[in-house]
Each structure stands twice: as C-alpha cells, then as structure tokens.
Amino acid sequence: MKMIVGKGSCGIAAGANKVSDSAEQYIKDNNLDIDVSVTGCIGMCYLEPIVDFIRDDGTKTTYVLVNAENIKEIIDSELKGETLTKYEMPEVDKQRLEKQTRIALRNCGVINPEHIEEYIAKGGYKAIEKCVTEMTPEEVIEEIKVSGLAGRGGAGFPTWFKWNAARSAQGTKKYTICNADEGDPGAFMDRAVLEGDPHAVLEGMLIGAYAMGSDEGVIYVRAEYPLAIVRLNIAIKQAEEKGFLGDNIFGSNFSFRIRIKAGAGAFVCGEETALIASLEGERGMPRLKPPFPANKGYWQKPSNINNVETYANVAWIILNGGKAFSAMGTPNSKGTKVFALTGKIKKGGLVEIPMGATVKDVIFDIGGGIKEDRAFKAVQMGGPSGGCIPADLVDTLIDYKTLAATGAIMGSGGMVVMDETTCMVDMARFFLDFTCKESCGKCIHCRLGTKRMLEILTRITDGEGKDGDIELLESLALNIKSSALCGLGQTAPNPVLTTIRYFRNEYEDHIYKKKCTAHQCKNLVSYTIDADKCKGCTLCARNCPVGAISGTVKNPHVIDTDKCIKCGKCLSSCNFGAVIVD
Amino acid sequence: MSSCCNCAQASAEALQKAGIDVTLLQPTLDKYGAVEGSLITILQNAQEIYGYLPIELLNYIAIKTGNKPAKVLGVATFYAQFRLQPVGKYLIMLCQGTACHVNGSEAIETAICEELGVKEGETTPDGLFTLNNVACLGCCSLSPVMMINGETYGSLTPAKAKSIIADLRAKEAEGK
Incomplete structure (x- = not known):
C-alpha cells in the first residue's frame, strides 16, 4: 500500500509535515507495510492537508483535512481495506476537480515531483524526444502557432511569435529564460507548477530552446519560494543524470543546460527588461524597447522569456498536437x-x-x-x-x-x-500602496504619480476627501498610463480607474457623505450601543482597551465616541448584537 | 582588484571593529567573485551567513568584486530581500498580499504590534522578534498568513497571532 501526502507550500503550511512525521513514526512503531511518498499541490488548498491512499489493487481514496492524530485512525482502517468515510474527500469536491481541464497542472498533486521516473511514466520527456528526433525547429514553432498558445504571465503575447523572433535573430549564443518571479500578491499558480511538476517546466524550456537554437537556460525564481528552488534543483540534477539536459540530447547535435537564479524581491522584475537587468546583477530597472530581448537581451544576446505556466503547456501541445489545444x-x-x-x-x-x-x-x-x-x-x-x-x-x-x-x-x-464587506476605495488604496512601493523610480510619472494618487486615496479613506478628488485621480491615472516606460506604470492606475468606473458611488459616499458602506474605513464609521438590545452584561466595557464604554450591570451601556478608537472589540465581544456600526 | 591599498586597509580595520569575520564569505567570493553578474548572488550568500548586510561588509564586497561601493549599496537597497540592519532571533514576516488584506491582515498587524510593543520594521529591545510586512507569501488560501523563521502559520485571528508569539516567548524563557 502507498500513502501520498500533498506537500506543496500550502499543504505544508496547513500541517502536512506533521501528518507525514506522525504517519512515518506510526508505521515504524507498528512495523507496517506502507510506502510514504509526497506530491505537489492539487489546488484544493481549503482541504489541506490532503492524503491519498493507493491500495495494492490500485484503488485510491483521498482523505482531506487530515491531522497528526486522525492519520493513525485512517491508516488502521485502510489496512483493513476499509474506507474511513468521515475523513474522505466529499463528493462535491471530487466533482469540483472533474469540472476542470488540467493541462498546465496535469501532474500537480498526482506525481512525486522529486522522482523523475514518475514524470517519465506520465509521458514526460517524450515531447522533447519527438521534437529532436522527428521535427525541425520550424515545425515546432509551427505547432505552437497552430495551438494559439499565448503568454500566461500577463501580457498574452503569442508564444510562437517570440520564439520565431529569437530563432531569426542574428547570433549563435541565445538564452532561454523562464520568468518564475511570480510577484502578483494573490497569485500562486507558478509556485504550484514549480513545486508540483518541475520537469514540465524544464521540458517546455528544452522544446523552446530547440526551436530557437539556444544552448543555455536560466530560471529566474522568487527567493520567497524556497521549496520551488529545492525541487527545481533536484529536477535539474535528475534530468542531467538521465541525459535530458547536457550535451547531444537524444544523440542529436542539440545541447542545453539550465541553471537557477534566485530573485531578491522586486515586483518590477516580472517585466522582461528589468528581469534581464536583475539577472546581470544590477538594480532591476526596465529599459526602453526596442531593441527587444529577442534581439538584444541577456548580456546583449538574443533571449526569449516565457512564464512558468506557458512553458508547462508546451510539452502537452507537442504530444497532443496544436489543434487539440486550439480546439478549446x-x-x-x-x-x-x-x-x-x-x-x-x-x-x-x-x-x-x-x-x-x-x-x-x-x-x-x-x-x-x-x-x-x-x-x-x-x-x-x-x-x-x-x-x-x-x-x-x-x-x-x-x-x-x-x-x-x-x-x-x-x-x-x-x-x-x-x-459586501470589502470597501472598493480601500482596495484601490491597497493596490496603489503596493505599486507605489514597487515602482523602480525610473519614470517620474510612475514614481511621483503613484505617490500622489496614494495620498489622495489615503485622504479619502481617512474621511478627508475633497470635491474634485475623483477627477484629479482620473487625470493623474491617464497621465501615468500614457507616459510610463514599462508595464508596471502603464497598468498601475487600473485598479483605481475600474473602481471609479463601477463603484463611483462609494467614492462619493466617502467624500461627500463621509460614509464607508462596507464599514472598513475606521475614520468613517461610528460605534453605538442599541439600548433595547443591551443586557448590561459589561463584557464590552471590560474588553474596551481605552475605557470608552460606561454603564452599570444590567443597564444599557453607552460608548463615548470621543474616546472610542474604533477597534471593534465591543462588536466582536457582544453576544446580543447590541453594538451598531454605521 | 580596482581598490587602492588604503581602501583595503581601512576596510579591514572597519570590519575588525564591527566584529565581522570575513573568512566566512571567502568560499562565496572564490566561487562568484570573478563571475560577471553575480553581485545579487554574493549579497544573498552574505546575508545568509551574517543575517544582514552591515555597511562595512558592503564596502568589503565592493573592493573584492571590483564594484563601486555606491553600486553595491544601490543593489542592496533596491531589493526587498536585503536587510541593512540586524534582525531578531525570530523574523515575523506578515503577509500583506491582496487575499490577506481582504481577510483582515491589518487587524493581525495591530495585534502583533500590541503583543510585541514595536512597530512594523522594528525589533523588540530583547532582540527576540522583528516584525516585517511582506508582499505575498503565496499561501493565499490560508489567509491571513504569517511566516516565522520559515514556518507558516495560516488562518490567523488576532488572538491566534498573539498566542503564537506568546508561545515562542515562553519557549525562549524556558530555554534560559
């Protein structure tokens, strides 16, 4: 019997290591015949830690929200050949997986990312073999063109076009770069692919390198993703041992090597010219294009940069045909x-x-x-x-x-x-705070413009908004968009523009009525106690950190709004729903 | 090496005064010192060794790699990963990504600041804890999230965050 523990970063954060430690100890203590293996993220973070059991007859049962204690119970039950249904993955969640079509994530949460054999067993490295032994580089690019694959990192540029440009560029030394600097706060698909199926990224890069005539690859990965770096290093070593990376791959003239470069934390490095500057050990500041990296990139040589998810699709396209991809x-x-x-x-x-x-x-x-x-x-x-x-x-x-x-x-x-509890003006302020901090400072409109917009948004959420602020935000936004050099500045005002477009009433409520309908902006809410509902239990008064609540036992309490710091502790401590926020 | 002997000597004295043992960095310099484009890697290794990047060390790296000190400082201050000040024994990285923000990371920050008695970016006087806000730890489904010395704590509430820190503090007190 085999037991597979989901160990992506979020699985580990939810306690997957504690589960596998406990299971291994239990297996050892009782001398049980169970292999323990790991896999990457299946994508159902709300059910982590997730453990699969595969019995000798091949039947698989998935258990969710497992902990260090109930894993022993599950092991006992599985050994008897019985499914412990109370911990099994609910039917509705299984259906949730069935509704998806998994190409980039095809092996995530399925194979052990640290064993190249498991990737090979799923058809891994067959696509690069097919390219090298049966296809010309032009045919590879044509297949990608037929597939309609576009860059998954954000800009959505056709992948075949970039590959073709790098192939056509003058020069014998060309670089194949993988952008794994996933900086968008709120996105983690690249991390899941790197942790769960690193070989798919390596194979995608190999195919791209073959198509472009490149012999050296670099993966620029966020330093905040230590597990991804560990698994990539293991994957590269294994691929080298198997001869998939190195000289004369599959007996051809094609040679290719990959190394990893850890980023150091700068959102702007997701922009390709900034990424190249960072690879060269400089401050990651973008430069004007053209020349495009396809002609002058890393060390001034032709370079192609694709995102992790883009590369993860490539091997599937080669094996199943571009038409199968474009049919969707x-x-x-x-x-x-x-x-x-x-x-x-x-x-x-x-x-x-x-x-x-x-x-x-x-x-x-x-x-x-x-x-x-x-x-x-x-x-x-x-x-x-x-x-x-x-x-x-x-x-x-x-x-x-x-x-x-x-x-x-x-x-x-x-x-x-x-x-409904999210304030859209506060969201806009949140994003501007991020882009303002991450602006590299090269272009004045981005450096100063985002700062000024942030100041205005902060003023509005603090309850000091003025007539004309919305129009001023719009005018600043358009100026930044039209004059910034790179994608960071050109897109930084978007969260403000869209929230104004769809939620202008919320901006107006903040500015003119001094109200935050979502009750998120502290300066714009007030706390009072409903005398009819208050039982006089004194709990709120005891929890108030500034002594703003007064009243005697069994009599309605009152909040002194001058003293109140709007921390919300009375609201969360009241058992009678007597605290009113407005 | 582009440095003059005076600089090198002044640097050596400053390092000695600051109590920095540069021999620890030698393997890194041997491996990357002459490789073009390796400044970030060298700084990352240095931070791994010393915990932070003291100004004396940045000067030393500049001399050893043939870079201007201004360039080394420029790179070290550009990237969020690099610290020019020492941090506490426990580095609390509190996620302020979008998902964490939507799910109340601000209240978590307030609670931690209350518990520690310091502001974001500061270290407690006993040198135990440093609180740093970070952009996104990539554990969005467990938001709000914080990471302390590599261990991730998810689905935080203000009370839970406080008790995690109190537990660490108690563990330290026991150890002494």
Whole structure:
C-alpha cells in the first residue's frame, strides 16, 4: 500500500509535515507495510492537508483535512481495506476537480515531483524526444502557432511569435529564460507548477530552446519560494543524470543546460527588461524597447522569456498536437488557463479551466460561492495591474479581449473575490500602496504619480476627501498610463480607474457623505450601543482597551465616541448584537 | 582588484571593529567573485551567513568584486530581500498580499504590534522578534498568513497571532 501526502507550500503550511512525521513514526512503531511518498499541490488548498491512499489493487481514496492524530485512525482502517468515510474527500469536491481541464497542472498533486521516473511514466520527456528526433525547429514553432498558445504571465503575447523572433535573430549564443518571479500578491499558480511538476517546466524550456537554437537556460525564481528552488534543483540534477539536459540530447547535435537564479524581491522584475537587468546583477530597472530581448537581451544576446505556466503547456501541445489545444477556448484565446481563487471565497485554491468559461462558472460553480453566503460584490483580476469586475458583469467570458473590455485583464490569473464587506476605495488604496512601493523610480510619472494618487486615496479613506478628488485621480491615472516606460506604470492606475468606473458611488459616499458602506474605513464609521438590545452584561466595557464604554450591570451601556478608537472589540465581544456600526 | 591599498586597509580595520569575520564569505567570493553578474548572488550568500548586510561588509564586497561601493549599496537597497540592519532571533514576516488584506491582515498587524510593543520594521529591545510586512507569501488560501523563521502559520485571528508569539516567548524563557 502507498500513502501520498500533498506537500506543496500550502499543504505544508496547513500541517502536512506533521501528518507525514506522525504517519512515518506510526508505521515504524507498528512495523507496517506502507510506502510514504509526497506530491505537489492539487489546488484544493481549503482541504489541506490532503492524503491519498493507493491500495495494492490500485484503488485510491483521498482523505482531506487530515491531522497528526486522525492519520493513525485512517491508516488502521485502510489496512483493513476499509474506507474511513468521515475523513474522505466529499463528493462535491471530487466533482469540483472533474469540472476542470488540467493541462498546465496535469501532474500537480498526482506525481512525486522529486522522482523523475514518475514524470517519465506520465509521458514526460517524450515531447522533447519527438521534437529532436522527428521535427525541425520550424515545425515546432509551427505547432505552437497552430495551438494559439499565448503568454500566461500577463501580457498574452503569442508564444510562437517570440520564439520565431529569437530563432531569426542574428547570433549563435541565445538564452532561454523562464520568468518564475511570480510577484502578483494573490497569485500562486507558478509556485504550484514549480513545486508540483518541475520537469514540465524544464521540458517546455528544452522544446523552446530547440526551436530557437539556444544552448543555455536560466530560471529566474522568487527567493520567497524556497521549496520551488529545492525541487527545481533536484529536477535539474535528475534530468542531467538521465541525459535530458547536457550535451547531444537524444544523440542529436542539440545541447542545453539550465541553471537557477534566485530573485531578491522586486515586483518590477516580472517585466522582461528589468528581469534581464536583475539577472546581470544590477538594480532591476526596465529599459526602453526596442531593441527587444529577442534581439538584444541577456548580456546583449538574443533571449526569449516565457512564464512558468506557458512553458508547462508546451510539452502537452507537442504530444497532443496544436489543434487539440486550439480546439478549446474562444476565437482569440486558446487552451486553458489556471486561476488562483482567493479572498472571500468558500473553496479557494487553483483552478484550471478552458478559456471561454465565465467568471461566474469559476466563482460559483467551482469556487462554491462567497464565504458565509454574503453578497458577491466584485472580483479583482490581474492583481495590481488589473481591475475589478463587478457583480453585474459576472457573466463575462474568460477571454483576453472580453476581459480587457471590462477594464480588468487576464493577467497571470489571480482572482481575488470581494464581498459586501470589502470597501472598493480601500482596495484601490491597497493596490496603489503596493505599486507605489514597487515602482523602480525610473519614470517620474510612475514614481511621483503613484505617490500622489496614494495620498489622495489615503485622504479619502481617512474621511478627508475633497470635491474634485475623483477627477484629479482620473487625470493623474491617464497621465501615468500614457507616459510610463514599462508595464508596471502603464497598468498601475487600473485598479483605481475600474473602481471609479463601477463603484463611483462609494467614492462619493466617502467624500461627500463621509460614509464607508462596507464599514472598513475606521475614520468613517461610528460605534453605538442599541439600548433595547443591551443586557448590561459589561463584557464590552471590560474588553474596551481605552475605557470608552460606561454603564452599570444590567443597564444599557453607552460608548463615548470621543474616546472610542474604533477597534471593534465591543462588536466582536457582544453576544446580543447590541453594538451598531454605521 | 580596482581598490587602492588604503581602501583595503581601512576596510579591514572597519570590519575588525564591527566584529565581522570575513573568512566566512571567502568560499562565496572564490566561487562568484570573478563571475560577471553575480553581485545579487554574493549579497544573498552574505546575508545568509551574517543575517544582514552591515555597511562595512558592503564596502568589503565592493573592493573584492571590483564594484563601486555606491553600486553595491544601490543593489542592496533596491531589493526587498536585503536587510541593512540586524534582525531578531525570530523574523515575523506578515503577509500583506491582496487575499490577506481582504481577510483582515491589518487587524493581525495591530495585534502583533500590541503583543510585541514595536512597530512594523522594528525589533523588540530583547532582540527576540522583528516584525516585517511582506508582499505575498503565496499561501493565499490560508489567509491571513504569517511566516516565522520559515514556518507558516495560516488562518490567523488576532488572538491566534498573539498566542503564537506568546508561545515562542515562553519557549525562549524556558530555554534560559
């Protein structure tokens, strides 16, 4: 019997190591015949830690929310050949997996990412073998062109076009670079792929390198993803031992090596020219294009940069044909896309679906709807570079063009769900705070403009908004968009513009009525006690850190609004719903 | 090496005064010192060894790699990963990503600040804890999240965050 523990970063954060330690000890103490193995993230983070048992007859049972104690109970039951149904994955969650189409995530949560044999058993490295032994580089590029694969990192540029440009560029030394600097706060699909199926990324890079005539690859990975770096290093070593990386791959003239470079924490390094500067050991500041990296990139040599998820699709396309990939999706967006579903969502995690599904399908059908069944307000797509899609546009198709028409973007696939308790002005302020801190400082409009916009937004959420602030924000936004050099600055105002477009009333409430309807902006809410509901239990008065609540036992209490610091402790401690926030 | 002997000597004295043992960095310099484009890697290794990047060390790295000190400082201050000040024994990295923000990371920060008596970016006087806000730890489904010395704590509430810190503090007190 085999036991497989899901050990992506989120599985480990939820306690997967404690589960496997406890299980291994139990197996050793009782001398049981069970192999313990690990796998990556299956994408159902809300059910972690997840453990699979595969019995000798091949039947598989998945247990969820496992802990160090109940794992022993599960082992006992499995050894008797019985499924312990109370810990088994519920039917509705199994269906949630079946509704997805997994290409980039095909092996995540299925294979052991630290064993190359398991990747090979799933058809791994067959695609590069086919390329090298049966296809010319031009044919490889043609197949990618037929597939319609576009960059999954955010910009959505056709992959074949970049490969072809790098292939056509002058020079014998060319670099194949993987952008694994996943910086969007709220997206983690690249991390899941790197941790769960690192060989798929290596194989995608190999195929790209063969097509472009490149012999050296670099993966630029976030330093915040230590587990991804560990698993990539293991994968590279194993691929070298098997001869998939190195000289004369599959007996051909094609040679290729890959090394890892750890990023040091700068969102702007997701921009390709900034990434190249960082690879060269410099401050990661973008430069003007052209020349494009395809002609002058890393060390001034032709370089191609693709995102992790883009590379993870490539081997599948070669094996199944470009047509199979382009059969999925809409006229201008092909294949599948992975989304990281987070925020006020019941079943958060990673979801891979064909292009052309609706936003509603993802949030309600697969994500299970909004936490605590509150009202859905909006979803932020594309992180700090994207925008929000309000509830009444929830039927929008997942497609590069239709998403862009709403003011949001496909981006790297972050989907942060917001409900009625989320203040949209505060969200805009949050994103501007992020882009302002991450601006590299090269362009004045981005460096100073984001700062000024942040100041205005902070003023509005502090209750000091003025007439004309909305118009000033719009004018600053358009100036930054039109004059910034790189994608960071060009897109930084998007969260502000989309929240103004769809939630202008909230801005006006903050500025003119001094009200935050979501009750998030401290300076714009007030706490009072409903005398009819208050039982005089004194709990709120005892919890108030500043002594702002007065009253005697069994008599209604009163909050002194001058002393109140609006910490909300009275609200959370009241058992009678007597504290009113307005 | 582009340095003059005066600089090198001044640097050596400053290092000695600051109590920095540069021999620990020698293997890194041997491996990457002459490789173009390796400054970030060298700084990462140095931080791994010393816990932070003291200014005397940045000067030393500049001399050893043939870079101008201003360039080394420029790179060290550009990236969020590098610290120019020492940190406490426990480095609390509190996630302020979008999902954590939506799920109340601000209240967690307030609670931790209350518990520690320091502000974000500061270290407690006993040198035990440093609180740093970070952009995104990538554990969005467990938000709000914090990471303390590599261990991730998810689904935080203000009370839970306080008790985690209190437990660590109690563990330290026992150890002494």
